Amino acid sequence: MADRPDPLTADQIAEGLRGLPEWALVDGAIRRTVTAPSFLAGIELVRQVAEVAEGMDHHPDIDIRWRRVTFTLSTHDAGGLTFLDLEQARLVDGLVADLTAAHGA
Template identity: 55%
Template sequence: MAVLTNDQVDAALVDLPNWERAAGALRRSVKFPAFLDGIDAVRRVAEFAELKDHHPDIDIRWRTVTFALVTHSAGGITEKDVQMAGEIDRILGL
């Protein structure tokens, strides 16, 4: 899968509010009402990611969960990452 150009990533971000490009990945942080709500969200995203065999990097800091997407095998952001970002928003109801 081809790495997207900066222009392609910028165009994709128009449809992904609250996502940003940072440190070579698509990133979004979500603050949940309680710690266990964040853990449940991670579980739901992880189950979907496992089905798709495309796994985000996930950082949990108390009630804030940060998802980072990059296709390591391609060396950058690909269409798979853009699609997964949209799916994460859908799964979390954002």
């Protein structure tokens, strides 16, 4: 794929994660787990993240366990993390902040 972004270096990943304190580097991907105020709120968060992912043409792995939603980001076709993963993590963080504010948590 000609437009595939280049994988980030370890230093670039570390720098990017400094601005994403809720995310952790796990097995070559970045991961964040959110506990939603209800199951339906968690599903709505997933729906909103899905819209962002479609717009970016960059799709996270999502695991839903009742109110706990885990997002895992990596750029599979680049063989590691890219700027797309860090950008999507920032967008997910914004959606989580909106969810938290809407539910007074």
